[in-house]
Amino acid sequence: MEINYPNLFPSSSSSTSSGSSLSLNIANSQSLSEFQENNANNKQSGDGFLGLTTPRSSDQTDHHHDHQQASSAHHNKKKGEKKIRKPRCAFQTRSQVDILDDGYRWRKYGQKAVKNNIFPRSYYRCTHQGCSVKKQVQRLSKDEGVVVTTYEGMHSHPIEKSTDNFEHILTQMQIYTSF
DNA sequence: CGCATTTGACCAGCGC
């Protein structure tokens, strides 16, 4: 519950310079990647960020919407299968704006208020067909100048716009998250 | 008119 990001983003505080080019200062941003077996010893309860579980296999190809709201639809999980946890990559960015234009086109599909944080968390999904890459954007309550963007999945299609250096970063992300 | 955003509800996992 107590989200302080103990080990994740250590030196987030003591940053007073919110001058910041809004685009992206990679120098200040920290990247990290995790893999599915990573948090086996994760006794951290709240861990609202990188310990989150990925419920369904996110294959919206068939996407039989049994309307979850109806009743006992759930997703039929394989009896022997463990839950698959897709790799994620989180970036901490110092920016005034929440929406970091990384060259892809995103559609917002949800927003939730997180505990111990006055700012909501926004959920985005890539609008490209067949691309199920998701990202979530959150702003630290401690530092409103810090925006944490978590990417989940890899893009398998070219970037629409040319956002110079961010494309390079995306490439590195794919290296990190390669499984 | 088409698409993106908003927003409330639902559901699953986990902790107590």
Place this chain on the structure above:
DNA sequence: GCGCTGGTCAAATGCG
């Protein structure tokens, strides 16, 4: 077993 929290869906709404 209950309640909390995070994640997602989908209808309604807004905007270009």
